[in-house]
Amino acid sequence: MKYSNATNYALHTMVHIMRLPEGNTIGVQELAEKQKLSPTYLSKILTKLTKAGLIESTPGVKGGYTLSRFQKDVSFLDVINAIEGDTNLFNCSLHHEGCQIEKVMRDAEENMKEELANQLLSGLVERIEEQHSKPISKEAD
Structure with missing residues (x-):
């Protein structure tokens, strides 16, 4: 399983x-x-995030990007879907109904999607802020 580099950059962009x-x-x-x-x-990544309604673009000299006022609880899955689309990671190549391999893979994928939907970027940002606010301790030599 691998997401594109664009998803990696989109997640970091959203945190910024x-x-x-x-x-x-x-x-x-x-x-x-x-x-x-x-x-x-x-810019291509930002366009996808804007179209998904996760961020807003303000034109002009003092313009730029900001979090959409409607998106305070953005999940990892929201960002992934904005970049990758909402497609299945696994499809049975034999195309027969009732494929048990496909069922196992789809169940695993649904569990992963549920976990990603429960992981909010706001929680990650809080952890980052806490980490940056802690003083750096020096170890004794």
């Missing part, structure tokens, strides 16, 4: 956007620099 102070935006150039990506490539 969610960490913005309320009312602030961030431009594609700054987001691209943070992830060492080309702005053109990241």
